[in-house]
Amino acid sequence: MKSWLLILLFSLSSSALKAQIIPQQIIEFNEERELKNQKGMLILGSWALVNIGISTSKLRSENPLTRSYHQMNLAWNSVNLGIAIYGFYQASTANYGLNLIESLEAQKHIQQILLINAGLDLIYIGSGFALNYWGNSGDKALRNQGFGQAIMVNGAFLLAFDLLFYWIHRQDQMEFLRAIPAELRVSAQSLSLHLAF
Secondary structure, X not given: OHHHHHHHHHHHHHHHHHHHHHHHHHXXXXXXXXXXXXXXHHHHHHHHHHHHHHHHHHOOOOOHHHHHHHHHHHHHHHHHHHHHHHHHHHHHOOOOOOOHHHXXXXXXXXXHHHHHHHHHHHHHHHHHHHHXXXXXXOOOHHHHHHHHHHHHHHHHXXXXXXXXXXXXXXXXXXXXXXXXXXXXXXXXXXXXXXXXO
16 A cells, blocks of 8 residues: 555656656747747848848949849848848747647747748749849840849858758757657657648
8 A cells, every 4th residue: 555655656746847847848949949040040140241241342343244143142132131130039039938739839830931941942043043044145144144143142042041940940859859758758749740841
Protein backbone atom coordinates (compact mmCIF):
# COMPACT_ATOMS: atom_id res chain seq x y z
CA MET A 1 0.00 0.00 0.00
CA LYS A 2 2.80 2.41 0.87
CA SER A 3 4.53 1.74 -2.44
CA TRP A 4 1.36 2.75 -4.34
CA LEU A 5 1.20 5.94 -2.29
CA LEU A 6 4.84 6.74 -3.07
CA ILE A 7 4.27 6.08 -6.77
CA LEU A 8 1.19 8.32 -6.72
CA LEU A 9 3.05 11.14 -4.93
CA PHE A 10 6.03 10.82 -7.28
CA SER A 11 3.69 10.86 -10.26
CA LEU A 12 1.87 13.97 -9.02
CA SER A 13 5.09 15.83 -8.23
CA SER A 14 6.54 14.81 -11.58
CA SER A 15 3.43 16.09 -13.38
CA ALA A 16 3.57 19.37 -11.47
CA LEU A 17 7.24 19.77 -12.38
CA LYS A 18 6.50 19.08 -16.05
CA ALA A 19 3.64 21.57 -15.97
CA GLN A 20 6.15 24.21 -14.88
CA ILE A 21 8.85 23.17 -17.36
CA ILE A 22 6.68 22.90 -20.45
CA PRO A 23 5.37 26.50 -20.50
CA GLN A 24 8.93 27.77 -20.01
CA GLN A 25 10.17 25.59 -22.89
CA ILE A 26 7.40 26.93 -25.10
CA ILE A 27 8.18 30.53 -24.17
CA GLU A 28 11.87 29.98 -24.93
CA PHE A 29 10.97 28.33 -28.25
CA ASN A 30 8.82 31.33 -29.22
CA GLU A 31 11.46 33.82 -28.06
CA GLU A 32 14.12 32.02 -30.08
CA ARG A 33 11.96 32.05 -33.21
CA GLU A 34 11.29 35.78 -32.95
CA LEU A 35 14.93 36.59 -32.15
CA LYS A 36 15.95 34.72 -35.29
CA ASN A 37 13.31 36.63 -37.24
CA GLN A 38 14.73 39.90 -35.90
CA LYS A 39 18.25 38.87 -36.92
CA GLY A 40 16.97 37.90 -40.35
CA MET A 41 15.34 41.30 -40.78
CA LEU A 42 18.58 43.00 -39.67
CA ILE A 43 20.47 41.04 -42.34
CA LEU A 44 17.87 41.92 -45.00
CA GLY A 45 17.84 45.57 -43.91
CA SER A 46 21.65 45.75 -43.96
CA TRP A 47 21.73 44.23 -47.46
CA ALA A 48 19.14 46.79 -48.55
CA LEU A 49 20.97 49.77 -47.01
CA VAL A 50 24.32 48.80 -48.54
CA ASN A 51 22.70 48.39 -51.96
CA ILE A 52 20.76 51.65 -51.64
CA GLY A 53 23.98 53.48 -50.75
CA ILE A 54 25.96 51.98 -53.65
CA SER A 55 23.19 52.42 -56.20
CA THR A 56 22.43 56.00 -55.18
CA SER A 57 26.03 56.91 -55.93
CA LYS A 58 25.88 55.23 -59.38
CA LEU A 59 22.60 56.69 -60.68
CA ARG A 60 24.41 59.35 -62.71
CA SER A 61 26.60 56.87 -64.54
CA GLU A 62 27.02 57.60 -68.24
CA ASN A 63 26.85 53.91 -69.04
CA PRO A 64 23.15 53.10 -69.63
CA LEU A 65 23.61 49.47 -68.53
CA THR A 66 25.20 50.52 -65.23
CA ARG A 67 22.65 53.27 -64.68
CA SER A 68 19.72 50.90 -65.34
CA TYR A 69 21.17 48.25 -63.05
CA HIS A 70 21.40 50.72 -60.18
CA GLN A 71 17.95 52.20 -60.85
CA MET A 72 16.39 48.76 -60.47
CA ASN A 73 18.67 47.85 -57.57
CA LEU A 74 17.67 51.05 -55.75
CA ALA A 75 13.95 50.38 -56.28
CA TRP A 76 14.26 46.71 -55.31
CA ASN A 77 16.18 47.41 -52.12
CA SER A 78 13.86 50.23 -51.09
CA VAL A 79 11.14 47.56 -50.99
CA ASN A 80 13.50 45.18 -49.14
CA LEU A 81 14.19 47.89 -46.54
CA GLY A 82 10.45 48.43 -46.00
CA ILE A 83 9.92 44.68 -45.57
CA ALA A 84 12.85 44.49 -43.13
CA ILE A 85 11.54 47.36 -41.00
CA TYR A 86 8.03 45.90 -40.88
CA GLY A 87 9.31 42.36 -40.22
CA PHE A 88 11.60 43.54 -37.43
CA TYR A 89 8.73 45.41 -35.79
CA GLN A 90 6.47 42.34 -36.05
CA ALA A 91 9.12 40.06 -34.53
CA SER A 92 9.99 42.48 -31.72
CA THR A 93 6.35 42.87 -30.65
CA ALA A 94 5.38 39.19 -30.99
CA ASN A 95 3.55 37.34 -28.22
CA TYR A 96 5.80 34.72 -26.60
CA GLY A 97 3.03 33.34 -24.39
CA LEU A 98 1.51 30.98 -26.94
CA ASN A 99 0.41 27.46 -26.02
CA LEU A 100 1.95 24.39 -27.66
CA ILE A 101 -0.45 24.25 -30.61
CA GLU A 102 -0.23 28.00 -31.26
CA SER A 103 3.56 27.84 -31.06
CA LEU A 104 3.77 25.04 -33.61
CA GLU A 105 1.31 26.88 -35.86
CA ALA A 106 3.43 30.04 -35.63
CA GLN A 107 6.49 27.96 -36.49
CA LYS A 108 4.66 26.41 -39.45
CA HIS A 109 3.57 29.86 -40.60
CA ILE A 110 7.09 31.31 -40.76
CA GLN A 111 8.38 28.19 -42.52
CA GLN A 112 5.59 28.40 -45.09
CA ILE A 113 6.31 32.08 -45.72
CA LEU A 114 9.99 31.30 -46.28
CA LEU A 115 9.20 28.46 -48.72
CA ILE A 116 6.70 30.59 -50.65
CA ASN A 117 9.27 33.39 -50.79
CA ALA A 118 11.87 30.93 -52.09
CA GLY A 119 9.48 29.97 -54.89
CA LEU A 120 8.96 33.65 -55.71
CA ASP A 121 12.74 34.17 -55.65
CA LEU A 122 13.10 31.53 -58.37
CA ILE A 123 10.52 33.42 -60.43
CA TYR A 124 12.47 36.66 -59.88
CA ILE A 125 15.70 35.03 -61.03
CA GLY A 126 13.99 33.57 -64.10
CA SER A 127 12.34 36.90 -64.93
CA GLY A 128 15.64 38.73 -64.57
CA PHE A 129 17.35 36.18 -66.79
CA ALA A 130 14.60 36.51 -69.42
CA LEU A 131 14.78 40.31 -69.35
CA ASN A 132 18.57 40.23 -69.61
CA TYR A 133 18.68 37.60 -72.36
CA TRP A 134 15.64 38.34 -74.52
CA GLY A 135 15.56 42.07 -73.97
CA ASN A 136 18.99 42.57 -75.54
CA SER A 137 17.81 44.12 -78.79
CA GLY A 138 16.24 47.43 -79.70
CA ASP A 139 16.73 50.88 -78.27
CA LYS A 140 15.97 49.74 -74.70
CA ALA A 141 18.33 46.75 -74.76
CA LEU A 142 20.85 48.14 -72.27
CA ARG A 143 18.09 49.26 -69.92
CA ASN A 144 16.47 45.81 -70.05
CA GLN A 145 19.79 44.09 -69.44
CA GLY A 146 20.57 46.33 -66.47
CA PHE A 147 17.14 45.74 -64.98
CA GLY A 148 17.43 41.99 -65.59
CA GLN A 149 20.85 41.74 -63.96
CA ALA A 150 19.69 43.64 -60.87
CA ILE A 151 16.64 41.40 -60.54
CA MET A 152 18.80 38.25 -60.86
CA VAL A 153 21.30 39.42 -58.23
CA ASN A 154 18.60 40.36 -55.74
CA GLY A 155 16.59 37.22 -56.45
CA ALA A 156 19.67 35.07 -55.86
CA PHE A 157 20.40 36.80 -52.54
CA LEU A 158 16.79 36.41 -51.40
CA LEU A 159 16.72 32.74 -52.42
CA ALA A 160 19.82 32.01 -50.33
CA PHE A 161 18.39 34.07 -47.45
CA ASP A 162 14.98 32.37 -47.47
CA LEU A 163 16.35 28.83 -47.76
CA LEU A 164 18.91 29.42 -45.01
CA PHE A 165 16.31 30.79 -42.61
CA TYR A 166 13.86 28.02 -43.50
CA TRP A 167 16.55 25.45 -42.60
CA ILE A 168 17.36 27.27 -39.33
CA HIS A 169 13.69 27.42 -38.30
CA ARG A 170 13.17 23.79 -39.29
CA GLN A 171 16.13 22.69 -37.13
CA ASP A 172 14.77 24.71 -34.19
CA GLN A 173 11.40 22.98 -34.53
CA MET A 174 12.96 19.51 -34.54
CA GLU A 175 15.15 20.38 -31.54
CA PHE A 176 12.11 21.69 -29.66
CA LEU A 177 10.14 18.51 -30.33
CA ARG A 178 13.03 16.37 -29.09
CA ALA A 179 13.30 18.44 -25.89
CA ILE A 180 9.72 18.10 -24.68
CA PRO A 181 8.75 15.16 -22.40
CA ALA A 182 8.08 11.81 -24.04
CA GLU A 183 4.34 11.73 -23.30
CA LEU A 184 3.85 15.05 -25.06
CA ARG A 185 6.35 14.33 -27.81
CA VAL A 186 4.11 11.85 -29.66
CA SER A 187 1.14 14.21 -29.78
CA ALA A 188 3.34 17.21 -30.57
CA GLN A 189 5.13 15.35 -33.36
CA SER A 190 1.88 14.13 -34.86
CA LEU A 191 0.59 17.70 -34.63
CA SER A 192 3.81 18.93 -36.21
CA LEU A 193 3.51 16.37 -39.01
CA HIS A 194 -0.07 17.43 -39.52
CA LEU A 195 0.98 21.09 -39.63
CA ALA A 196 4.18 20.51 -41.59
CA PHE A 197 4.35 22.00 -45.09
